[in-house]
Amino acid sequence: MIKQPPYLKKGDKIGLVCPAKKLPKSIDTAIAVLESWGLEVVIGKSVYASHHQFAGTDELRTRDIQQFLDDTSIRAIISGRGGYGSIRIIDELDFTVFKQHPKWFVGFSDITVILSHIIAQTQTQCLHAQMPYTFEESTPSAIESLRASLFGEPQEYSYTSTFKSRAGVAEGILIGGNLTLLVTMQGSVSEMDFDNKILFLEDVGEQEYAIDRMMRMLKRAGKLAKLKGLIIGAFNEIAEEKISFGQTAEEVIWDVVNEYDYPVCFNFPTGHIENNLSMALGANVALTVENKNVHFKYL
Template identity: 75%
Template structure:
């Protein structure tokens, strides 16, 4: 059983931290939005810290996150941005108090390391969603999905896929995140259990061969064969290679999973896009997939 943290209510405290790269711009806009939801926003020391490309030293970032993991008055922790750096501090964090007093942990991209670790080690639900750095460019739908989920009104999603799906109706526990970071934690204590789960994947700025290589690694490790379903989010800003790989990201993925019989949908609105809809890792969901239509809801 994967535990669900308490939903937020007006007046609750939410902390912002930066576990990886430093912020290149202020996030006053995002703070204002969170405050408009009735939340008290606490700014972590890492938010405006700087150490080379990182949001402060590894020690500072670790201490900052640990402070809020241990503080029972903080009801949610949202990461300011991703980038790179979370893997440098994950093994220094102690989740003992967090397990005793679960709270929502929110982020995406490089934060996938933390989300995966929380699911694997604490079995507490967490959230793949927009971060303050991306609030300004976010669609109203994506921000609304974050607010609704935090306050206990989990939204359902419907959309049309441009790439042909493999149809089916399936239920299961949702896991997933950024493909690169999921690949990076394999073989470690931060590795999620994939069996009989609904997996969602997204990535940005990769080349087709790299997507192919990471997915084939997961396939060879047996991570893709026993899924209940597969959700493919945005694979965008793909870097052009000098010699064409000959397949789009979607074609690469389909080639690797077409031998399995579980439902697969493409172009799901999650990832490094403006319409990055909130996804609760560890929640039970139902996925209804037709050729080009997809419905997603929490159970």
């Protein structure tokens, strides 16, 4: 059973950290948004720290996150941004107190490392969602989906895909995140269990051949055969190759999973996009795909 942390309420304290890359700009606007929700924002030392491309040294970032993991007055931890660096510190973090006093951990992209570890090692729900670094470019609906997720308000998402889908209905536990990072977690203690789950994937800045390689790695490892459903989010900023690969990212993924019979949808609003809607990893969800119409809701 995957535990659900207590939802937030006005007056709660939340911690702001940067587990990976340093912030190149102010996030005061995002902090003001969080405060407008009635939350007290406690800013970690990593938020303003700098060590080469990282938000402080590995040791500083580890201490910063650990402080908030252990502080039971902090009801959620939000990552300021992604980038690269979470894998350098994940094995130094101690989740003993976190297991006893679960709280929401929020982020996406490189933060998939921490989210995957939390699911694998603590069986606690966490949020793949917009981060303060991306608030200013975000759609209002993406920011609202984060607020609603944190405060426990019911949510349903519906949209029409522009790419072919495989019709079907599925209910199950939601897992997923950034494809590159999920592949990186394979074979480690941070690897999520894919069996009988609804999986969502997104990525940015990868070429088609790399997406093909990673998807086929997951397939060969038996990670795709026993899914209940597959949700494909944004695969954007794909660099053009000198010699065309001959398939789009969507066509690559479709080829890899075409033999299975579970529902598959594309163009889901999650990932490195303005309308990056919150996805609660570990939550029980329902996915309905009919032609190109997709409906997703939390149960």
